[in-house]
Amino acid sequence: MYTVIGHPRSRTLRVLYALEEMGLDYTLDPQMPRSDRVMALNPSGKIPVLMTDEGPITDSVAIMTYLADRHGQLTHKPGTYARARQDAMTQFLVAEIDAALWTYAKHSFALPEDLRVPEVKPTAQKEFARAIGLVEQMKGEQPFLAGERITLPDLILCQCSGWALRAGFDVPDGAFGDWLKGLARRPAMQRALKQIEALG
Structure with a gap:
């Protein structure tokens, strides 16, 4: 059984979504960033951390990729053209979507107040x-x-879209918006979200 360390109101949610989609057993230790337990496992203090039989794995995308490859779900086979396209999409989401949201968050609350530059926030939204x-x-x-089946990039975009909505960003409507809502309504994501509700 895996242990996921990190509060689900963070990138930890995308890891929980993946575990739920794959039907894997896990326990959740809802630690906040830079807690003593997190710092002992990840010097950056960032969450999530996945505890495995071999040791901890840090970074949400690395964790999801490990789980997908290990259990043969939510991914195309390594070394294939389809996997390369999947990985390209994952990297785009991290570099462009996640990065814009994190820039906005850092200059809203994550950085010490004297280091925040509110003027960059409209640029992050654009x-x-x-x-x-x-x-x-x-x-x-x-x-x-x-492609034709759900893979890791879909889960990452779903989590990022929810993050964007909570931050007041404009998220597409129309057919694409309906598709995003469909990802959020999947039973696996609903089970993951209930863990936020359980923590209050």
Whole structure:
């Protein structure tokens, strides 16, 4: 059984979503960033951390990739063209979507107040809007971001979209918006979200 360390109102949620989609057993230790337990496992103090039989794994995308490859779910086979396209989409989401949201968050509350530059926040919102528009184009008419079945990029985008909505960003509507809402309504994501409710 895996142990996920990190509060689910963070990137930890995308890891819980993946575990729920794969039907894997796990326990959740809802630690906040830079808690004593987190610092002992990850010098950066960032969450989530996944505890495995071999030791801890840090970074949400690294954790999700490990789980997908190990259990043969939510991913295309390593070394294939389909996997390369999947990985390209994952990297785009991290570099463009997640990065814009994190820039906004850092200059809203995460950084010490004297280091915040509120003037960058509108730029982060514009960068997010540009990037998610490109994701909509890249998805096109296919059922999921990397083809005919759900894979890790879909889960990452779903979590980022919820983050964006909570931060007051504009998220696309229309058919693409309905598709995003469908990802959020999946039973696995609903089970993951209930863990936030349980913590109050």
